[in-house]
Amino acid sequence: MEQFFQQLTNGLAVGSIYALIALGYTMVYGVLKLINFAHSDLFTLGAYLGLTLLSSLLLVDRLGPLGGALVLAAMVMGLVAVAGALLDRVAYRPLRESPRLSAVVSALGASIFLQNTIMLIYGARYRVYPPDILPKASIHMLGVDIPLVRILILGASVIMMAGLFVFIQKTRIGTAIRAAAIDQGAARLMGIDVNRVILLVFMVGPALGGAAGLMVGLYYGQINFTMGWGYGLKAFTAAILGGIGNIPGAMVGGILLGLIESMSAAYLSFAWKDAIAFCVLILILIVRPTGLLGERVAEKV
Amino acid sequence: MKRISFVVLAMFIMLGSAHAAETVKIGLMAPMTGSWASEGAEMKQVCDLLAEQVNAKGGVAGKKIEVITEDDGGVPQTAALAAQRLAALKVTVVIGTYGSAVTEASQNIFDEQKIIQIANGSTAIRLTEKGLKYFLRTCPRDDEQAKVAAQTIRKLGVKKLAILHDNSTYAKGLADETKGLLAADKGVEIVFFDALTPKEQDYTTVLTKMKSFQPEMVFFTGYYGEAGLLLKQAKQMNWKVTFMGGDATNNPDLVKSAGKDASAGFYFLSAPLPKDLPSEDAKAFLAAFTKKYGNPPNSIYAVLAGDGLRVVLEAIAKTNSTDTGKVADYLHKNLKDFPGLTGKISFNEKGDRVGEVYRVYKVNEEGLFILQP
Numbered sequence: 001m002e003q004f005f006q007q008l009t010n011g012l013a014v015g016s017i018y019a020l021i022a023l024g025y026t027m028v029y030g031v032l033k034l035i036n037f038a039h040s041d042l043f044t045l046g047a048y049l050g051l052t053l054l055s056s057l058l059l060v061d062r063l064g065p066l067g068g069a070l071v072l073a074a075m076v077m078g079l080v081a082v083a084g085a086l087l088d089r090v091a092y093r094p095l096r097e098s099p100r101l102s103a104v105v106s107a108l109g110a111s112i113f114l115q116n117t118i119m120l121i122y123g124a125r126y127r128v129y130p131p132d133i134l135p136k137a138s139i140h141m142l143g144v145d146i147p148l149v150r151i152l153i154l155g156a157s158v159i160m161m162a163g164l165f166v167f168i169q170k171t172r173i174g175t176a177i178r179a180a181a182i183d184q185g186a187a188r189l190m191g192i193d194v195n196r197v198i199l200l201v202f203m204v205g206p207a208l209g210g211a212a213g214l215m216v217g218l219y220y221g222q223i224n225f226t227m228g229w230g231y232g233l234k235a236f237t238a239a240i241l242g243g244i245g246n247i248p249g250a251m252v253g254g255i256l257l258g259l260i261e262s263m264s265a266a267y268l269s270f271a272w273k274d275a276i277a278f279c280v281l282i283l284i285l286i287v288r289p290t291g292l293l294g295e296r297v298a299e300k301v
Numbered sequence: 302m303k304r305i306s307f308v309v310l311a312m313f314i315m316l317g318s319a320h321a322a323e324t325v326k327i328g329l330m331a332p333m334t335g336s337w338a339s340e341g342a343e344m345k346q347v348c349d350l351l352a353e354q355v356n357a358k359g360g361v362a363g364k365k366i367e368v369i370t371e372d373d374g375g376v377p378q379t380a381a382l383a384a385q386r387l388a389a390l391k392v393t394v395v396i397g398t399y400g401s402a403v404t405e406a407s408q409n410i411f412d413e414q415k416i417i418q419i420a421n422g423s424t425a426i427r428l429t430e431k432g433l434k435y436f437l438r439t440c441p442r443d444d445e446q447a448k449v450a451a452q453t454i455r456k457l458g459v460k461k462l463a464i465l466h467d468n469s470t471y472a473k474g475l476a477d478e479t480k481g482l483l484a485a486d487k488g489v490e491i492v493f494f495d496a497l498t499p500k501e502q503d504y505t506t507v508l509t510k511m512k513s514f515q516p517e518m519v520f521f522t523g524y525y526g527e528a529g530l531l532l533k534q535a536k537q538m539n540w541k542v543t544f545m546g547g548d549a550t551n552n553p554d555l556v557k558s559a560g561k562d563a564s565a566g567f568y569f570l571s572a573p574l575p576k577d578l579p580s581e582d583a584k585a586f587l588a589a590f591t592k593k594y595g596n597p598p599n600s601i602y603a604v605l606a607g608d609g610l611r612v613v614l615e616a617i618a619k620t621n622s623t624d625t626g627k628v629a630d631y632l633h634k635n636l637k638d639f640p641g642l643t644g645k646i647s648f649n650e651k652g653d654r655v656g657e658v659y660r661v662y663k664v665n666e667e668g669l670f671i672l673q674p
Contacts, residue, residue: 003513010505116334124338125599126526128557138537147537220502222530222558226336230500265506271468271496273506 015258040232046210080210243294529558
């Protein structure tokens with residue numbers, strides 16, 4: 001039982017990171033029907049910007065661990081949001097009227113460009129966050145030691161996801177985003193500035209991805225310019241699992257994927273955990289082709 | 302006027318080709334991008350520095366040497382393209398590359414063109430079992446390493462062992478070899494044998510699972526990035542177990558990732574580190590490297606690439622020829638106990654380096670790598 005709870009917390013921690021990144025994929029897909037391959041590199045960018053700001057501004061020394069981390073998160077999210085907006089302006093907006101395939105190629109190009117830019121600026125070696133930024137305490141619960149930071153990360157991602165959900169469901173701008181996702185033409189006729197909506201989506205999604213990158217950096221400590229690939233692939237899978245284009249779906253999909261991975265690693269084979277996770281994905285897609293919560297695709301037919 | 306310019310042009314062409322004939326072209330195939338880009342960058346630094354030193358002394362066999370770097374990206378497909386480009390440039394020798402699967406993709410291309418290839422980090426056994434005349438390597442083979450691993454595990458009195466690899470050709474090969482060597486041994490029980498997925502940041506799931514089998518030692522055959530995270534996360538879980546790594550964990554970045562407290566007590570196998578090399582050549586080279594680039598080389602594989610370049614230059618100088626057949630014969634048969642940066646170098650008929658290369662290292666409290674007796 002102890003192993004079960006330990007693996008449960010492991011799965012939740014990884015899953016919440018997947019979920020945060022998956023939101024970026026799903027929001028862009030929802031509005032543009034485009035898979036933003038460069039999203040995983042914005043996640044990496046978040047991790048690297050966090051490192052730079054942390055070591056240059058000495059935030060933690062000035063504001064204490066929690067305040068420092070919060071200010072840091074806000075700054076990283078802001079900067080990555082700007083990077084996301086630039087990405088849209090440079091790589092996607094000129095291709096808005098072109099066939100969708102051109103935008104996909106542009107997305108792949110942007111991904112390669114970002115990854116190699118990060119490598120050239122920061123170098124190819126692993127970079128390491130300064131240790132002892134966050135408290136090392138852990139909480140003893142249900143027979144397992146859970147590091148406090150893990151709980152904070154899970155809490156922070158849940159808060160961000162809940163915030164996004166309220167923003168999308170309850171505000172006027174959120175309504176505009178949903179409208180643009182359903183039918184861009186009709187939204188435009190209703191007086192919604194669709195280009196601004198898209199810009200906003202390209203800021204909010206990357207901001208969350210950047211926050212995820214920062215959390216990975218703060219908790220695991222080790223970052224590398226290729227780290228986005230693995231997380232991006234898993235997050236993309238999570239988005240499909242939950243129903244791509246659907247925001248609560250990405251959250252559910254991410255957490256679920258993390259749990260499936262950790263449980264199959266625990267009770268089946270560790271080497272096969274990815275294979276098992278993808279088998280579950282295939283099974284779910286056979287039963288529900290639009291993912292767990294994705295229903296909108298059917299409406300459009 | 303037209304005629305004059307034609308003559309001038311012809312002279313330039315002749316001069317140009319005469320000039321080109323005076324250099325010995327050395328190809329360096331290295332991962333300049335991709336996950337191993339840090340290895341590639343150092344390989345290039347080492348080879349550039351050596352070429353500079355050799356050229357300052359007048360080159361080899363009366364010719365200057367020229368190092369041409371091609372990026373293999375750490376990926377077999379890219380390596381095949383890089384190999385074709387180097388072959389088209391008519392290089393005499395190619396130094397590299399790091400990963401075994403990557404080297405394998407380029408082996409036949411070079412062999413068909415009779416270009417000598419000296420790999421520096423490709424330790425998979427089968428690479429030299431193909432009978433390729435022009436392939437050699439300065440790094441040892443995995444079976445060599447597995448032998449030392451098994452010896453060390455017995456010597457430390459480990460009764461219950463967990464083996465973890467990462468499904469890469471190299472790591473799985475080493476894990477399988479070690480398992481095979483220990484299978485006959487009644488004293489050591491292998492309680493866990495599985496693979497992790499590289500490039501994930503969170504290895505608490507596999508650690509939790511391994512912990513439930515209560516091994517006394519975990520032998521991880523993968524790379525240093527993952528090893529650092531394993532050590533750090535095991536420490537966070539309050540799991541006190543001895544870790545040992547293969548030679549791919551030999552990198553100071555391991556200590557940075559794991560932190561000094563978590564990496565203390567970590568054993569790993571490796572060719573001797575540059576700092577433990579007694580030879581004057583090695584010390585002088587390290588000093589020159591530090592002077593030029595600001596820090597000593599991190600990776601032993603970069604130094605092994607340098608040794609590849611050095612033995613080839615030695616063979617060209619001794620045979621006074623850039624005929625690759627002669628040079629390859631010299632390397633296989635006549636080169637004996639060449640004073641390399643990483644120790645004495647001789648090759649057997651397969652192109653493998655002869656002699657015991659591996660040592661056991663342990664990380665101390667300050668995060669330094671200490672050679673074990």
